Amino acid sequence: MTSVGKILRLALGAWAVVLLVALAAPVQAQQQPNSVNPTALSVKEQQLLQELNRIQGRVTIPDARSGVLEQPAGRDWRNFRDVTLRWVGGIAILGMLAALIIFYLTRGMVKIEGGRSGRTIVRFNAFERTVHWMTATCFIVLAISGLNITFGRPLLIPLIGLEAFSEWSQWAKYAHNYLSFPFTIGVIVIFLMWIGGNIPNKVDVEWIKRGGGLVGDDHPPANRFNAGQKFMYWVVVLGGGAVAVTGYLLMFPFYTSGIEGMQIAQVVHSIVAVLFVAAMIAHIYIGSIGMEGAFEAMGSGTVDVNWAKEHHSLWLEQQKARAAANDARSAAAAPAE
Numbered sequence: 001m002t003s004v005g006k007i008l009r010l011a012l013g014a015w016a017v018v019l020l021v022a023l024a025a026p027v028q029a030q031q032q033p034n035s036v037n038p039t040a041l042s043v044k045e046q047q048l049l050q051e052l053n054r055i056q057g058r059v060t061i062p063d064a065r066s067g068v069l070e071q072p073a074g075r076d077w078r079n080f081r082d083v084t085l086r087w088v089g090g091i092a093i094l095g096m097l098a099a100l101i102i103f104y105l106t107r108g109m110v111k112i113e114g115g116r117s118g119r120t121i122v123r124f125n126a127f128e129r130t131v132h133w134m135t136a137t138c139f140i141v142l143a144i145s146g147l148n149i150t151f152g153r154p155l156l157i158p159l160i161g162l163e164a165f166s167e168w169s170q171w172a173k174y175a176h177n178y179l180s181f182p183f184t185i186g187v188i189v190i191f192l193m194w195i196g197g198n199i200p201n202k203v204d205v206e207w208i209k210r211g212g213g214l215v216g217d218d219h220p221p222a223n224r225f226n227a228g229q230k231f232m233y234w235v236v237v238l239g240g241g242a243v244a245v246t247g248y249l250l251m252f253p254f255y256t257s258g259i260e261g262m263q264i265a266q267v268v269h270s271i272v273a274v275l276f277v278a279a280m281i282a283h284i285y286i287g288s289i290g291m292e293g294a295f296e297a298m299g300s301g302t303v304d305v306n307w308a309k310e311h312h313s314l315w316l317e318q319q320k321a322r323a324a325a326n327d328a329r330s331a332a333a334a335p336a337e
Ligand code: HEM
Pocket: 123, 132, 135, 136, 137, 139, 140, 190, 225, 228, 229, 230, 232, 233, 236, 280, 283, 284, 287, 288, 294, 295, 296, 297, 298
């Protein structure tokens, strides 16, 4: 009887142990995720990166390139985008603004020295002005939406919050993508319609030597475009060309290059773009508040003859000679009375 009792006690004890283990198991399983050590995982990732130089796996979607999770150049690129670019862009744009404010406060608006003559001459025709303003409007939207990509997060999120920032950034990105097309067309047309007047020559050397008339009240002779404008023209053509090509590489990823090529495209695109914006701020200044009588060239299309005499004397002479030749031709063609 005692041995039967012993066996029963043993069996009950064993049953109790099994029950306890079975009950404890789900609890342990539930605790499992909390017991994962995230640092231990990242240490493994770091080791992998050190040993293989990149973290890459296999993916089931058709594009096998998405299997690259980490690669060393990615860190350099991120550092460029988050740090270097912000410094270069900030210094170029704010530096240009500061320089122009100082220039305006010390030099003031460049006046028409001889005063207005009251006679005007056509400077840009309707087609030229339409192309200019179409390209300029696109450029301004592209510049604001592009700067939002670089500076928006640190500058705007604290001001307007995450939700408003993401809504605005989405529209800004649409604008940036779609306006790139008319902007590119504008740059190509500007290249073709004004190339004739923008080849550097020795008149430009003299103009530069005399400080372009910005210092003092000198008026060095200039053709239709002076050396400063020729510089701006080439900034638009070459800078616009560079941002367009690199922009399309980024807009259509992986068509022509791998991830490294796209990183280079982004670096070129963003650096050229911020310098381009700084240069255009100077252009906008001199085409508006910086010089009396300049804006109307692109506004109504005509300028005062005294303005033309002071800033584009050689061009004015050419226009007068052409007009005189036309008059003579039409007088000769007119029937004698
Ligand atoms: C609000 C913005 C702008 C204003 C007020 C402005 C004003 C002007 C004016 C007045 C001229 C004629 C200068 C002259 O008669 O000699 C001009 C020319 C020109 N503009 Fe603009 N512009 C603006 C934006 C832009 C932008 C964004 C671009 C290109 C992306 C651009 C490209 C050009 C080019 C290539 C010329 C001919 C070369 C030159 O005069 O520098 N402009 N602009």
